[in-house]
Amino acid sequence: MSDGMKITFLGTSSAPPQVDRRQSSVAIKYRGHNLIVDLGEAAQVQMLKHKISFKNLTILFTHLHSDHTLGLIGLLATRGFYNIKKPVTIIGPQWTKTFVFLQLLAFRFDPDFEIKVIETDGGVVLANSDFVVESFKVNHSEESLGYKIVTQKPLGVFNVDKAKELAIPRGKLWKELQEGNPIEIEGKTIYPSEVLDKSPTKQIKVVITGDTTLDHNVINNSAEADLLIHDATYPPSEVERSKKYKHSTCLDAAFVAKKANVKKLVLTHISELHKNLEDSLRAAQEIFPNSVMAEDGLEIELSSREN
Template identity: 35%
Template sequence: MELEFLGTNAGVPSLQRNVTSMALRMFEERRTFWLFDCGEATQHQILRSSLKLSKLEKIFVTHLHGDHIFGLPGLLSSRAYQGGTTKLTMYGPPGLKQFIDVSLTLSQSRIEYELEVVEHTGGTVFEDQEFTVESLLLDHRVDSYGYRITEKDKAGSLDLKRMSEYGLKPGPVYGKLKRGESIDLGDGRMLKPEDVLGSPKKGRVVTILGDTRPCDNVLTLARDADLLVHEATFMDDLKESAYNYHHCTSVQAAEAALRAGAKELILTHFSSRYKDMEHLQPLLEEARTVFPNTLLAEELVLFPVQRHT
């Protein structure tokens, strides 16, 4: 898993940064990527990346402010022209479906692939054999949600030496053991998966927040996360402005990461008053005084999701 930021600005785009969007790349895990928010010009940012809209599987929307959703109609319309034929599912707060329906209907856009819009008010919004996605309400001017993406634990690697000792060769039997099934060796013995499998691989947890003030649900979503993506609209000397606009400072984001026991923090959603990466360095420095393992989101740069044990 890798995160690729397609927009890191708050409110409006600037010459240096686009508005909010990020891709969770899962090409090794499921050969797709998921998108979190879709501000204006997100599809242009995707064209500048190695991402292909044909591989987009899901979109998770945190809230309905324009800097998080104005890129959706164009991206959805373009997807079919870029080879997107598979089903696309969107998740977000109530009102998302109306926004999509009205935008596509009035523009007479034709969507030739299956598009499903799932509105939610928190809880478990998606689960399959590989991942669970949970959501909770945050503290913002409109209903804004954070998402906790949990990769399920995977079976350990097969001990090939032990397999050889049992006279087993690569083939379907390997798959059965990896799936947790016992094997009849044909001599009255049963080979159990735990006899030849290493320790399970702990699944990773990624927490991606929408716009928010500090609140308890931030800590719940970020508890022991391998990676927390947290808004940091202002430096801490503008804490009062952050509160008034229902946002956070870089120090407040770092405090949340520390209290939640997160392993790594990436700051994003920066006010346009901070013009470029050089002007963002003070935000990073003050956050690191609280939580040293902090990074600044940078657009079109890949951030691997590390597996912490």
């Protein structure tokens, strides 16, 4: 599926790692871009295992708690070891610049590649011809963000025959129309809709919450998402604890998915308080049927083709 998006769960545990769950990290591949949301302790090993590029990557931190960031310095050091010169972009909440600077200082690491750090407290943080990434505030014990990744919808497929029929000379004018701009030939305006056929591809929307308790801002930002990746630290019984530590139960996650009318929900940031994962999943599915329990190595592919 060359046009689609591939999401790989590199780490799905809540703060303490478990024998078969590493700390939080999710890799998102789309058209040659690699976005990594959070880098738990074992992230770089998991990236090697799942063939995620060290060269070409953008790192998004939901927040700076160690279970989401311990893997950063190791990953940067490995890039240095392999003499990778390509710049790396790190996006995160307030203090991310200080955090990265202090890590480099503490580990006496002076990389040969540029590290660009962008701090955000909401809004568009990255936009290119393939997708737009927006951050939004979530409700956790630390300044924390969720991320919304929406692919760009191509305007349409350029119809060469129609362009020839309208006697539009090949070259600059074709490009203008392909980019959605009207052109003029001998005083006559030609609009893009006259030469663009409906695109067979659709937008993909993925939302990843990071750590959060049940929050309306998450519901608003997740509206109609193809995939919602939501904190589900606790089983249904741990409501008190979820409020105290500002995490979610699997039922909170399912409630958000249902309210936001998403297509699919992945429950992640799983703690050992889930005594029986099947029971937790079943309880979530009673609220939102298309719920899945994350596990390390889980891969989800989202097609960009219209059905």
